[in-house]
Amino acid sequence: xxxxxxxxxxxxxxxxxVVLTTPLVQIAKRNFGLAKIDFAATxxxxxxxxxxxAINEIIVFDKRGKHSGVFGLLRMAKALKERKYDxxxxxxxxxxxxxxxxxxxxxxxxxxxxxTGRFLLTDVVRYEQNIHEVERNLSLLKALHASSKDTELxxxxxxxxxxSAVETFFRESKILEPASLIGVAPGTVWNTKRWxxxxxxxxxxxxxxxxxxxALIGGKEDESLCDEIVRLSTLGRTRQRQxxxxxxxxxxxxxxxxxxxxxxxRLLVCNDSAPMHLAVAMRTPVVAIFGATVPQFGFAPYxxxxxxxxxxxxxxxxxxxxxxxxxxxxxxxxxxxxxxxxVYEKTKVILExxxxxx
Numbered sequence: 001x002x003x004x005x006x007x008x009x010x011x012x013x014x015x016x017x018v019v020l021t022t023p024l025v026q027i028a029k030r031n032f033g034l035a036k037i038d039f040a041a042t043x044x045x046x047x048x049x050x051x052x053x054a055i056n057e058i059i060v061f062d063k064r065g066k067h068s069g070v071f072g073l074l075r076m077a078k079a080l081k082e083r084k085y086d087x088x089x090x091x092x093x094x095x096x097x098x099x100x101x102x103x104x105x106x107x108x109x110x111x112x113x114x115x116t117g118r119f120l121l122t123d124v125v126r127y128e129q130n131i132h133e134v135e136r137n138l139s140l141l142k143a144l145h146a147s148s149k150d151t152e153l154x155x156x157x158x159x160x161x162x163x164s165a166v167e168t169f170f171r172e173s174k175i176l177e178p179a180s181l182i183g184v185a186p187g188t189v190w191n192t193k194r195w196x197x198x199x200x201x202x203x204x205x206x207x208x209x210x211x212x213x214x215a216l217i218g219g220k221e222d223e224s225l226c227d228e229i230v231r232l233s234t235l236g237r238t239r240q241r242q243x244x245x246x247x248x249x250x251x252x253x254x255x256x257x258x259x260x261x262x263x264x265x266r267l268l269v270c271n272d273s274a275p276m277h278l279a280v281a282m283r284t285p286v287v288a289i290f291g292a293t294v295p296q297f298g299f300a301p302y303x304x305x306x307x308x309x310x311x312x313x314x315x316x317x318x319x320x321x322x323x324x325x326x327x328x329x330x331x332x333x334x335x336x337x338x339x340x341x342x343v344y345e346k347t348k349v350i351l352e353x354x355x356x357x358x
Contacts, residue, residue, distance in 0.1 A: 158256040215265065217250060217262065311335075
């Protein structure tokens, strides 16, 4: 479609969803090299897209703030209409996203058949349940007769300032050997997707005893949890020169600074949460712990060396698409059955593989 000159991609869901949409932008740019591609995201997630070479402009859609309600939506639609987009790619399956691109008068509006606003789209693509979200998003390009068969990982682009901020964090935290750094992201929005705090504490202790340093990673909302893990994991431990270190980076770095920190890590241990996708985008191997959710939903880590640790064979699992506030059957067996030994062994395997590739 050589006439395509102006494309809008809209993804206003969670941070991980935005990261997993970057391959769509990258392949679209490869197919329509002369086109300008803008990306609409929320204020909470827009920052992660800065510096992306395939994105012309990041448009902040404050759907819970100044663009909320009917009049806010109309203001945003008017602003988009003035940009005269040829095509809107809408992986987000909400009514609001579909209505926005319709009100903006974008002539080609491509989304999924599971969108609640699919009747507002001009091109509806089947939502494939049993493939990865990256591949699902790329399938939207079929409507434009564009190639979407390439394997494509998410990609993020921290700036020099982001790199400098991480270097400053290392100095202030007195990280002696950044090359031996392991990332641990214990937080998540949903409690049923969170591995037990005391097991993260034990895992961190084992990593430190193995002469590795650990950086706890997360947002401001994860700061107190990470502080507690740092405190408990170092409680009563006699510091020796050969010991590793434990530091808390949660809530102190921006999204792209966190991504840069993850790039420096030898691997990341995390729940099914946004840091998992940040690590994949920075080519850092992941050990992902899945409880209420399952990889078959299409949101597992996408890197070649990534692994998932889960409890298989439970009739109660998965209990929901996103997770929830508490276990519906009050056992939390999906997470309680995942031992520190299992997770630690997976980290050792990845570390040995990474060492062999060096």
